[in-house]
Amino acid sequence: MRHTQTYLLKALGYIPCSDEEIQVFMKLFTSNGLKVSEIAERTGIKRTKTYDIVEKLLAKGLIQENLKSKVKTFRTVNLITIKKILKEKLEKFQQSNSDFIEAIPKLSQLQKNDPNRTKVRYYEKSQTPKLLKQIINNHSFKAIYDPETTYKNNRKIMKEFVESLNTSKHDIREIICTKNKPLENMFRKIDNTNYNVKALPGSINYTIDTIIFDNKVYIANYNSDVAIVIEDEQMSKSFENLHDWLWEKAI
Numbered sequence: 001m002r003h004t005q006t007y008l009l010k011a012l013g014y015i016p017c018s019d020e021e022i023q024v025f026m027k028l029f030t031s032n033g034l035k036v037s038e039i040a041e042r043t044g045i046k047r048t049k050t051y052d053i054v055e056k057l058l059a060k061g062l063i064q065e066n067l068k069s070k071v072k073t074f075r076t077v078n079l080i081t082i083k084k085i086l087k088e089k090l091e092k093f094q095q096s097n098s099d100f101i102e103a104i105p106k107l108s109q110l111q112k113n114d115p116n117r118t119k120v121r122y123y124e125k126s127q128t129p130k131l132l133k134q135i136i137n138n139h140s141f142k143a144i145y146d147p148e149t150t151y152k153n154n155r156k157i158m159k160e161f162v163e164s165l166n167t168s169k170h171d172i173r174e175i176i177c178t179k180n181k182p183l184e185n186m187f188r189k190i191d192n193t194n195y196n197v198k199a200l201p202g203s204i205n206y207t208i209d210t211i212i213f214d215n216k217v218y219i220a221n222y223n224s225d226v227a228i229v230i231e232d233e234q235m236s237k238s239f240e241n242l243h244d245w246l247w248e249k250a251i
Helices: 002-014 019-029 036-043 047-059 079-110 125-138 147-153 155-167 181-188 233-249
Strands: 063-065 074-076 119-123 141-145 172-176 195-199 209-213 216-221 226-231
Touching (some): 002 019, 002 079, 002 233, 019 036, 019 047, 019 074, 047 063, 119 125, 125 155, 125 216, 125 226, 141 233, 147 155, 147 181, 172 181, 181 195, 209 233
Parallel strands (some): 141 172, 172 195
Antiparallel strands (some): 063 074, 119 226, 141 209, 209 216
């Protein structure tokens, strides 16, 4: 039962909710409805702050007022509603990611007159395996990766990628996005103390490869066999922050 609740806790983190918001939600989740004073008593959070937390959870659509109660109490929404909230969050993230990638060529053109502009390099299919091997063998990095798309479209890259991960002497943290358990297990079985891997729970349509290394971000679409490397310290830091946030949610 405790293991099952872990998935709910991770889902709340994705929405996202603070630790105190999750604490209040879980108290309500395991009750038939509580007054604010009862929530404060059971969580140990000050009543004035509990009111603020309840308001935030209401705004996020995670709890609702129990209209059948004679006194003002609150209870959690059903799990289907939480599933819909998560789906909306994922869809917004995916759309934002797609819009950003599509805009990169135009954004790079806007910066051409700036001597400190972001550097963007494009790589075709024949160049990608060599570039990947160079990154893995010479850099520590963090990655968000969809192995299923690579497996379907370019098994040569997949094979060389896994071989390089097995021998890399640099620290690697990789998040894989796939519902394919055999593929997930293949990465979990990589025998290299420098390599750490987690998988995002559930289903997320993330079909690109993202690698953050030094002050650069490698983004590849193996459906079209095109890759870009963006050299920009602020951008790489933002992708790294996203990776670290997802790493805490991954399993």
